[in-house]
Amino acid sequence: MAPRLSRSFYSQPVLRVAEACIGKILVHDTPEGLVAGRIVEAEAYRGPQDAAAHSRGGRRTPRTEAMFGEAGRAYVFMIYGIHYHFNLVAGGVGEPHAVLIRAAEPLAGLDIMRRRRGPAGRGLNVTNGPGKLCQAFGIEAKDYASDLCAGPLYLAEAAPTEILRSPRIGVDYAGSWARKLWRFSEAENPYVSVPPRATLRRK
DNA sequence: GAATAGATTGTCT
DNA sequence: GACAATCTATTCT
DSSP states (O other), rough: OOOOOOHHHSOHHHHHHHHTTTTTTTEEEEEEEEEEEEEEEEEEEEEOOOSSTGGGGOOOOOOTTTGGSTTEEEEEEEETTTTTEEEEEESSSTTEEEEEEEEEEEEHHHHHHHHHHGGGGGGTTSSSSSSHHHHHHHOOOTTTOTTTTSSSSSEEEEOOOOOEOOSSSSSSGGGGGGOOOOOOOOOOTOOSSTTTTOOOOOO
16 A cells, blocks of 8 residues: 655645645555545635634634644544544644545445445445545544544555646535635546536526 | 435534 | 534435
């Protein structure tokens, strides 16, 4: 397997980290077996200014605490009472920046992923969304603040690919911040949750 | 294929 | 007590 990415990768500016992690390999070595996939979609969140970030306005709570810590740790949170979301912490200590990993293309442990996903996890429907990805990779509350530079959950090196920029998903409440092109995805990859540019509204 | 409702709980007002 | 960086099943067309 490719070498694990070190702290210096996560210590870059958050927009750079979000872009650079497209094509990289996400690995989780779990008791059920090892799962891995190429990251094909990610978004940058840059508090305290960014109105779409949980750390907007400098909100520092038990939930957001990990984002205020060192780069290279995991920020995991629950959303809609059902799904987990997985982020890479970026920025220096006290800078609450993070990169949401939204989708991946399975490389290893696909059988384990499908088992975790259950009946709904057919076809592409395994890792093509932030909640699905967490379920397939077995990422949960126990992984909160875990160190990606040392633990069983980490990113590994991979060759760069063609990257597209588009607006972030599901943050319409954030005003002008919602329009920033802070989502990065791999061109033409079927596992991208919402294809950029396919957001045409026709009547 | 598109639109809609319901799920279900941690977090913050 | 409202709502969220979503997903799934169902009900249309």
